[in-house]
Amino acid sequence: MLRNLFKGACLVSVLAVTLSGCENNAERIEVLSGPTMGSTYTIKYVYNATTPAVDAVGVAVQSILDEVDRQMSTYRLDSNLARFNQAPAHTCMPMPQPVLDLVQYGNELSRISDGAFDLTLTPLLNLWGFGPQSRGRAVPSAEQIAAAKAQTGYQKVRIDGEQLCKDADVKLDLNGIAAGYTVDRISERFAELNIKSYMIEVTGELTATGRKPDGSPWRIALEQPLVDGQRAIQRILEIDGYGVNTSGDYRNYFEEGGVRFSHTIDPRNGTPIKHNLASVTVVDRSTLRADGVGTLLLVLGPEHGLAFAEAHKIAAFFVMRDGDGFITQVSSEFSRIFPEGGNQ
Structure with a gap:
């Protein structure tokens, strides 16, 4: 999803959350969080005797965030892209x-x-x-x-x-795919650091793999927008080895003359999308791919978007406006990964 990214990344702030409360080398969840790309990031990972010190992990994450900022920022005039x-x-x-x-x-x-x-x-x-x-x-x-x-x-x-x-x-402007790329870069670095269980979220794009210390999986909630502007949980997904993107037009828009204008622009005609697709969630082994394809499917709309997802074997979950409510539909690949996720 397109965003106002790269307003300057700050130093990592580290919050340690100890679930075991026991020995220093016992398995526990550590949390790294802070501002980045005009938004925030949150990383949760399982620390144990074989993983690096928390400070070292924070430095590794910040190094990646700084590199992306130097190369791709549209806000700092000295970046390569600027x-x-x-x-x-x-x-x-x-x-x-x-x-x-x-x-x-x-x-x-x-x-x-x-x-x-x-x-x-x-x-x-x-x-x-x-x-x-x-x-x-x-x-x-x-x-x-x-x-x-x-x-x-x-x-x-x-x-x-x-x-x-x-x-x-x-x-x-690489904002539509840079966050997914950053998530994948951090995931690759964690593999090098022998961090085997984690959830990485950067400006809304995320991936997760492994299990928590109590053996439970990492879970994410898919939101359903409500007609009064509030949101409710649509589905809970157990994610292991997948990246996830949700792109929607229900949070950033304006109205004029009783007509709603979304922030999602169709490049083919230069105007905001006009169909009834409120949001689409894409699940893929690559968070970069999920990030880019999510925006693409939102532009295409429910019919053409689903056809595209089927043709390219994309796992996608569509939420469409239907009168005063919403209906959902999923691609075949989404049903394969999450068998309980049939059309609703």
Whole structure:
């Protein structure tokens, strides 16, 4: 889901939660938390005699957060991505491999969805009042939409060896997939540190693996939005080795003339989505993939989104508005992973 990310990561704050209350080397859950990417992160992991000290784990996590910020921040002018965005059209610049990898992945999502996903949406987000340089929320004119749309287009960005090139004056925003990427990076680092049981959440994207000290699994709740703006728990999922993304249009929107305008912009027409899909949850071994595909499916809507999920074997849980309530539907892959999760 697109967000205002990268407003400056601070130092890790460490909160130790000891469940056993016994010896220092007994299994217990440790918690790392703090601000990052304009939001927050929370990490819970099982500490035991074979895992590093808590401070060392905190340093390892902060190192990854700092690297992502240096490379991909759209808020600090000295980041690799910000310098690329400031460059004129027909510029090529050397880029760190993670940036190139995310651009390549984002462009692949764009290609296979016929443009329903796009990393160059900033002008349209600003125009509708949802971007970092927006000037208030109001419905723009058709001429304004056309002008902003002319400043977008994933086809205008390409990779040439170790360089990122722009063939027009476009700007990249990796916010739609950077958090999922960060979760996967931390997960990979935990494997190197012999941390085998954990839940990692960064700005809402999360993954979990292993079991808690009492043998219970890590669980997450899927929310169902309610008509009065409140939320209720729709489903409880036991997650082990999967990344999870939930993308929705019910938290960030404005109304004008009795019409509701979502923060989720369809890149193909430059306007907010108009269908009845309120949220979609994607479960995948890769949190990066779940992050990107979640946004893509939300743009496609319930019918085309479900067809896309079936064609690409994506585990997806859809929540649609239905009059004054909501109905749900799941893909075949979601039912395979969570057999109790049939259509409701």
